[in-house]
Amino acid sequence: MNRKPLLLVTVCLAALTINLDTTIVNVALPSLARELDADTRDLLWVVDGYNLAFAALVxxxxxxxxxxxxxxxxxxxxxxxxxxSGVAALVDSVEALIALRVVMGMSAALIFPTTLSIIANAFTDRRERATALGIWGAAVGMGVALGPITGGFLLEHFSWHSVFWALVPVGVVAIGMTLAFVPESRDPAVPALDLPGLVVSVAALGTLTWTIIDAPERGWTSSATLTGFALAAGLALVFVLLERRTEHPMLDVTLFLDRRFSAACASVTIAFFALFGFIFLITQFFQFLRDYSALDTGVRILPVAISIAVASIAGGQLAPRFGTKSVVGTGLALLGTSFLWISTLDVDVDYATTIIPQMVLMGLGLGLVTTPATESIMQVLPPARAGVGSAVNDATRELGGTLGVAIVGSLFSSLYGARLASLLEGRVDAATLDQMRDSVGFTDALAARVPGVTEAMEVAFLDGLSRGCLVIGLLCLAGSAVAWLVLPATRYDPLTEGELAADDRAAQHAA
Incomplete structure (x- = not known):
């Protein structure tokens, strides 16, 4: 019996589950803001506690x-x-929830690279592997994009605790399928863990994320913020120096000299920066400004999920025919164009004629980037070292998502707070205004009682959303230009690609 299809279903279920969790909590943010008294900074950590642990340990x-x-x-x-996830459903404070989100991220960091490594070792035929990677990429993209609709459905009928309870049985089913359908494979030659590299990398990512999330409160040009950025840069430099001198590094930084590897990593990072930043903002736009329920919000994000799934599979088939450069470069251009368009949103924009096309364009762009870029990363390493290649690919996704939420969320928080203060100064007392600047949820709750607050909140929110999407759009267009310049232009033949890749690596080694 050919168990490969069941193996693929198993690893795709595992990948979908942990990526579902990266965004399922987003539609619960308004509920968390109200029930746990969480401000914008707390909400950023609820999302990024998971993403940061995921990215740092993968x-x-x-x-x-x-x-x-x-x-x-x-x-x-x-x-x-x-x-x-089950324990997270039992907590009653935002601090405890953030701590458990970190633990969940650590668990996901073990799951995600393992799924891609299993695929690389099970599907050795080039054509089979391309198809399997396309389906895996669709599962990943669907997981990220379906998070809001799943969370919305649960919140329509239950409390916010349900978004964590729901993941428990799915995890149990995935364990049973793993035991039944996934064969054992390992590489005993893999060296011991590079602990110094791990510690420094975690410190660098943690410092950077903490600094970005705290910047709106401390000030972007404050000494604390500038010191944090300098410390993060210094730790990143120490990490590179350590990895260059270590006999068995956690990350072989010389891999980034291979343009297929470095440009593909950058493309994936930018794509997920865009997706996570968008979902963090749009779920709050729908619930706070359009007064949609959590379920209505999730349903309205469905066009992104569908278009990501379609384009992820199509991207895997188009790259061998047209070349990675063409497909990834086009995908990032579509992604950038969609965000420049989204930056023009207003409160009363028509969903069917404007928001749906924007989301479809965004999903198609992201799907065209992820599968070809993932394959480009995996081609650099042999199957025995697939875990390292998949971990790098996964790290770029999670790093992009972490920074997308942190940077876009913090930029939004700064702009929203400043604009709201300028609009309402003298109309509400200073203490209340400080709380309103820190929390959109608090402002929304107050709007029904204080005249003029609703209009001010809408203007301030759209100001932050517009600038955030503008930053994302310009970044994607810059990434597209780099992809067109740097990624390999040649198409590859599935029957000879392995030999060509080996020749390329040998030539680079000789050089």
Whole structure:
């Protein structure tokens, strides 16, 4: 019996589940703001606590899964994920929820690279692997984009706790399927974990994210913020120096000298920066400004999910025919164009004639980027080291998502707070205004009682959303230009690509 289809379903279910969790919580943010008294900074950490742990540990976890076995690593990761999700459903404070989101992110960091590594080792035929990667990419994109609709459905009938309870049975099912359908594979030659590199990388990412999220409160040009950025840059430099001198580094930084690898990583990072930043803002736009329920909000984000799924599979088929450069460059251009268009939103914009086309354009762009870029990353390393390649790919996704939420969310918070203060100064007392600047949820609750607050909130929110989308759009267009300049232009033949890739690596090594 050919178990490859069941194996693919299993790893796609695992990948979909942990990526669902990256955004399922977004539609619950207004509920968390009201029920846990969470301000904008707290909400950023609820989202980024998960993303940061995911991004910081995924490289190390990919190496460990290669060394100690991919099937037990997948089972362990799923068990820890389901358990921490269940515990998160029981907490009653935002601080405890953030802590558990970090634990969930650590579990996801073990699961995600393992799924891609299993695919790389099970599907050795070039054509089969391209199809499997396309389906995996669709599952990942669908997971991210379906998070809001799943969360919305749950919140329509239950409390915010349900978005965490729902992930527990899915994790249990994925464990059973892993034990039944995933064969064991490992690479005993993988060296011991690079602990110094791990510690410094976690410190660098943590410092950077913390600094960005705290910047609206402290000030973007304050000494604390500038010191944080300088410290993060210094730690990043130390990490590079450590990895260059370590015999068995956690990340071989020389891989980035291969343009297929470095440009593809940058493309994935930008794509997920855009997606996560967008979902963080649009879910609040729909609920606070358009007064949609959580379920209505999730349903209205569905066009993104569908178009990502379609374009992810199409991208895997188009890249061999037209070349990675053409497909990824076009995808980033579509993505950038969609965000420049979204930056023109107003409160009364028509959903059917404007927002749906914007979302479809965005989803098509992201789908065209992810699968070809992922394949470009995986081609650089042999199947035995697939865990490292998949971990780098996963790290770029999560790093992009983490920074997307942190940067776009913090930029929004700064602009929203400043504009709201200028519009309402003298109309509400200073203490109340400070709370309104920190929390859109607090402002929304107050709007029904204080005349003029609704209009001021709408103007301030749209100001922050517009500038945030403008930043994302320009970044995507810049990424498209780099992709057209740097990624390989040649199309590749599925029957000879392996030999050509080996020749390329040999030539680079000789150089």
């Amino acid at each position: 490289l190390a976890m990919g190496s460990l899964s290669d060394r100690f076995g991919r099937r037990p690593s997948l089972v362990l990761g799923l068990a820890a994920f389901a358990t921490s």
